[in-house]
Amino acid sequence: MKVLICGAGAVGRAIAERLADERNSVTVIDLSSDVLARLGDELDVATVLGHGSHPDVLHRAGAADCDIVFAVTPSDEVNITACTVAHTLFNVPTKIARLRAAAYRTSDWADLFARDRVPVDATISPDIEVAEAIARLVTMPGVGESGSFCRGQVLGFSVECLSGSPAVAGPLREVNGRFPGLDATVVGKKRGGKVSVVGSEHVLEAGDTAYVVAAA
Missing domain, CATH: 3.30.70.1450 (Regulator of K+ conductance, C-terminal domain)
Incomplete structure (x- = not known):
């Protein structure tokens, strides 16, 4: 499975480590060259420096032929945009976004995320999971x-x-x-x-x- 991870913080690293250990092809995007350098030294992953929601960066990272995108940067809005771009331009089958703001997760807006609306297939929230x-x-x-x-x-x-x-x-x-x-x-x-x-x-x-x- 080809996996693209936007964001190399604690959540992104955990995803990368787990999936790389399971012999998946993993690429991580982040804005910090230092963080990516450490990640590349410690894990069997590819790294791409850049903004995870920018089309050219996603293209360089191989979004066109990846199976799943995890957008787990500190910004909910960047994560939503990354999933939208991955869906619209690269037809990525599965998009998962980290969302921290409760406003995105209330039952009032339960239909917000769908392929014909905001194309996020699943959301994760470390706070809720804890x-x-x-x-x-x-x-x-x-x-x-x-x-x-x-x-x-x-x-x-x-x-x-x-x-x-x-x-x-x-x-x-x-x-x-x-x-x-x-x-x-x-x-x-x-x-x-x-x-x-x-x-x-x-x-x-x-x-x-x-x-x-x-x-x-």
Whole structure:
């Protein structure tokens, strides 16, 4: 499978590493030559310097014959544009965009993304994935150990806390309010190599590993 990834941040790198390990042909686009140089040294991927939503950059990266585009830059709008260009000019079969803004994900606009509208086939949100405690797409970084308990009725797992996530925006007692419908509880954390139990007033920090239990 030929894969094109727009954005070489934490999410893009996680996608690239996973798919390259599975022997896919992976090309990564980013605006930082330094980031691309490190990525190219560490992973078996091709790199292209440029703006991921620009037609000429997508063309140089091989969009015309790729199977899937992951647009995972820090900008929702750039990601939407990259998917639109990939669809309109290069007829890429599958386009996946990282979207952080809740405005794009409300049920009021459930029909926004479709091939005959905004051509995004699937969206990912690291914040929502953390909240739901499961990586439903192969692109989700940070999910570590996992297991089931109580005859499969309870799931336990670890997840990396990302900078900017609502999970690190205040005390744990407020997490469920920031993620409506969340049926999960953070019970511990690892920071600086030390594991400790956490309570409702604890505040997680970016870089922490959170240990979560949730209903299966």
